[in-house]
Amino acid sequence: MSIETRQLRYFVAVAEELHFGRAAIRLNMTQPPLSQAIQSLEDVLGATLFHRTTRQISLTAAGHALLPEAKRLLQQIESLPALSQRAAAGDIGELKLAFVSIADYSVLPPSLQSFRQRHPQVKIELHEATSDVQLQALEKASIDVGLLIPPIPDHLCSIIDYRRLRVEPLILAIAEHRRKRKAATQLQTYKDLPIVLFPRKIAPAFHDRILSCFQQRGLTPEISQEAIQMQTIIALVSADMGIALVPQSVSNLKRPGVYYQNLSDIQAEVEIGAAWRKDNESPVLKAFLNLLEEQ
Amino acid sequence: MSIETRQLRYFVAVAEELHFGRAAIRLNMTQPPLSQAIQSLEDVLGATLFHRTTRQISLTAAGHALLPEAKRLLQQIESLPALSQRAAAGDIGELKLAFVSIADYSVLPPSLQSFRQRHPQVKIELHEATSDVQLQALEKASIDVGLLIPPIPDHLCSIIDYRRLRVEPLILAIAEHRRKRKAATQLQTYKDLPIVLFPRKIAPAFHDRILSCFQQRGLTPEISQEAIQMQTIIALVSADMGIALVPQSVSNLKRPGVYYQNLSDIQAEVEIGAAWRKDNESPVLKAFLNLLEEQ
DNA sequence: TAAAAATACTCCATAGGTATTTTAT
DNA sequence: ATAAAATACCTATGGAGTATTTTTA
Numbered sequence: 001m002s003i004e005t006r007q008l009r010y011f012v013a014v015a016e017e018l019h020f021g022r023a024a025i026r027l028n029m030t031q032p033p034l035s036q037a038i039q040s041l042e043d044v045l046g047a048t049l050f051h052r053t054t055r056q057i058s059l060t061a062a063g064h065a066l067l068p069e070a071k072r073l074l075q076q077i078e079s080l081p082a083l084s085q086r087a088a089a090g091d092i093g094e095l096k097l098a099f100v101s102i103a104d105y106s107v108l109p110p111s112l113q114s115f116r117q118r119h120p121q122v123k124i125e126l127h128e129a130t131s132d133v134q135l136q137a138l139e140k141a142s143i144d145v146g147l148l149i150p151p152i153p154d155h156l157c158s159i160i161d162y163r164r165l166r167v168e169p170l171i172l173a174i175a176e177h178r179r180k181r182k183a184a185t186q187l188q189t190y191k192d193l194p195i196v197l198f199p200r201k202i203a204p205a206f207h208d209r210i211l212s213c214f215q216q217r218g219l220t221p222e223i224s225q226e227a228i229q230m231q232t233i234i235a236l237v238s239a240d241m242g243i244a245l246v247p248q249s250v251s252n253l254k255r256p257g258v259y260y261q262n263l264s265d266i267q268a269e270v271e272i273g274a275a276w277r278k279d280n281e282s283p284v285l286k287a288f289l290n291l292l293e294e295q
Numbered sequence: 296m297s298i299e300t301r302q303l304r305y306f307v308a309v310a311e312e313l314h315f316g317r318a319a320i321r322l323n324m325t326q327p328p329l330s331q332a333i334q335s336l337e338d339v340l341g342a343t344l345f346h347r348t349t350r351q352i353s354l355t356a357a358g359h360a361l362l363p364e365a366k367r368l369l370q371q372i373e374s375l376p377a378l379s380q381r382a383a384a385g386d387i388g389e390l391k392l393a394f395v396s397i398a399d400y401s402v403l404p405p406s407l408q409s410f411r412q413r414h415p416q417v418k419i420e421l422h423e424a425t426s427d428v429q430l431q432a433l434e435k436a437s438i439d440v441g442l443l444i445p446p447i448p449d450h451l452c453s454i455i456d457y458r459r460l461r462v463e464p465l466i467l468a469i470a471e472h473r474r475k476r477k478a479a480t481q482l483q484t485y486k487d488l489p490i491v492l493f494p495r496k497i498a499p500a501f502h503d504r505i506l507s508c509f510q511q512r513g514l515t516p517e518i519s520q521e522a523i524q525m526q527t528i529i530a531l532v533s534a535d536m537g538i539a540l541v542p543q544s545v546s547n548l549k550r551p552g553v554y555y556q557n558l559s560d561i562q563a564e565v566e567i568g569a570a571w572r573k574d575n576e577s578p579v580l581k582a583f584l585n586l587l588e589e590q
Numbered sequence: 591t592a593a594a595a596a597t598a599c600t601c602c603a604t605a606g607g608t609a610t611t612t613t614a615t
Numbered sequence: 616a617t618a619a620a621a622t623a624c625c626t627a628t629g630g631a632g633t634a635t636t637t638t639t640a
Contacts, residue, residue, distance in 0.1 A: 019619085020619075020620060021620085031619085031620075031621095032620090032621075032622080032623095035622090036621090036622095039621090052621090053619090053620085054618070054619045054620050054621085055618070055619070055620090056619090057619095057620085
């Protein structure tokens with residue numbers, strides 16, 4: 001036998017009224033079944049809760065100890081519907097979000113800010129990761145959503161949905177003192193400088209997109225250094241290790257000695273989008289995707 | 296309609312098994328009523344808890360949010376019998392204890408120490424108070440027990456029980472330099488010195504007991520100063536304001552310049568006892584009284 | 591097509607009601 | 616004498632069982 005919330009409600013009513021008859025009225029029932037319910041509660045607890053005479057009743061020590069506990073528990077149980085509904089609406093919960101370092105300079109900050117504002121109770125778990133790591137994480141469902149650079153491999157298209165968020169042109173990051181005078185907007189101009197690049201292993205699509213810009217112009221640049229994060233690449237440019245092609249939004253990352261130059265002779269763009277599992281029913285995820293839709 | 300613990304138990308079982316059939320077996324019941332109970336729980340909560348296909352079920356966001364709450368609540372509800380039983384045994388609860396300052400040097404410390412040891416969960420509320428204040432407090436039931444100096448007034452004898460704890464001889468407290476050489480054990484020896492005394496208003500019984508010692512010997516001492524607490528009286532003796540008659544145990548209160556002298560020519564004693572309301576059923580009080588009994 | 595949840599119905603345990611007794615003031 | 620809790624007994628709601636249907640992987 002086990003304690004039911006009904007018994008706790010009855011106990012609280014009797015403890016507060018200190019009168020079985022009045023408590024029964026308050027509970028919309030008659031006195032005898034209330035007496036029986038309290039007796040059965042006392043049985044289960046293994047302690048008497050009331051000193052009874054037919055004229056007046058009072059709480060025993062066990063009753064005194066139980067009353068605040070019972071009230072607290074009842075209150076918490078009554079709050080469960082609200083809890084469930086808020087969870088179902090995506091107002092509470094958790095969002096595991098991964099992003100490529102580029103997103104850190106474009107889509108991520110405004111999205112995060114407005115999501116936090118609308119869903120302050122949602123715990124957001126952020127992971128910086130490359131696109132292929134994110135795709136693996138999505139495959140094993142260890143993240144809810146990834147902000148990454150396409151493509152989505154064919155074998156994952158059946159379980160993963162993707163939505164484009166932003167397309168940015170590539171621009172040139174170059175050490176200030178290497179800059180040619182008078183708006184040299186041609187990549188060709190800098191053909192003799194080595195380049196800093198993402199490793200092909202880590203981000204093959206992005207790596208190839210950049211190299212193809214050079215190949216289109218018949219250039220075969222020397223790769224002086226590889227780096228995984230945008231800020232490292234910019235740091236290397238600033239240290240005069242070479243030039244780099246980066247998404248336009250990275251120019252928000254100001255660094256002394258680094259100049260960003262739009263290019264006129266290449267059309268290369270880089271796309272960032274959101275990817276998530278088709279079978280992920282999380283209302284928090286839905287809320288996040290709705291918000292991305294709006295922006 | 297309201298949530299019953301039965302429904303929470305069912306939910307936890309299904310959420311852990313992720314299978315209605317197996318959960319039903321675990322709960323010693325059949326599957327259909329379990330499905331119905333979960334449905335009715337979902338109705339009350341206003342949220343669905345499981346994504347169901349006939350092949351497999353999984354928790355919704357609402358279910359995920361509810362599961363830890365439900366487990367916690369069930370655990371707490373299951374701990375209520377233990378709580379009630381400990382309260383009934385006096386192992387948890389509160390003891391409001393008042394004591395006269397004299398008790399602070401005799402009965403109180405050992406009693407408190409062993410009670411704390413046996414009932415570490417009991418919260419003890421200590422008040423230093425004179426006997427008459429304690430009796431008033433007992434009358435309006437604002438304390439559980441008082442350590443005081445008798446007598447109990449007649450009009451309270453019907454509602455208050457009393458038990459003698461200790462009887463101590465009165466001894467002389469005297470400034471070191473006033474002490475006559477060679478064991479002057481007669482009160483008479485010091486008849487010319489003024490005395491320090493409890494105010495009659497505050498502790499008439501104790502006041503009168505002390506004065507009667509002098510009167511027995513035909514002495515009428517000058518009262519130089521009155522004080523309510525033992526340590527104040529001893530401080531005044533040390534400041535050479537006069538001599539004092541104090542219970543023997545007060546000699547534990549060493550103070551430079553104060554000498555304690557047994558007296559051979561008086562028989563006066565002071566009694567300390569415990570008083571409590573007859574109608575106080577508190578198991579904590581019972582435990583405390585049992586312990587006093589032993590000592 | 592087969593495993594599992596939902597539905598339909600049946601039944602009985604027990605929550606709750608009515609009538610009465612007991613008890614303490 | 617009376618108010619109030621306990622007891623005895625009855626009723627009926629709804630929790631749980633059995634049989635069957637529906638669903639989807």
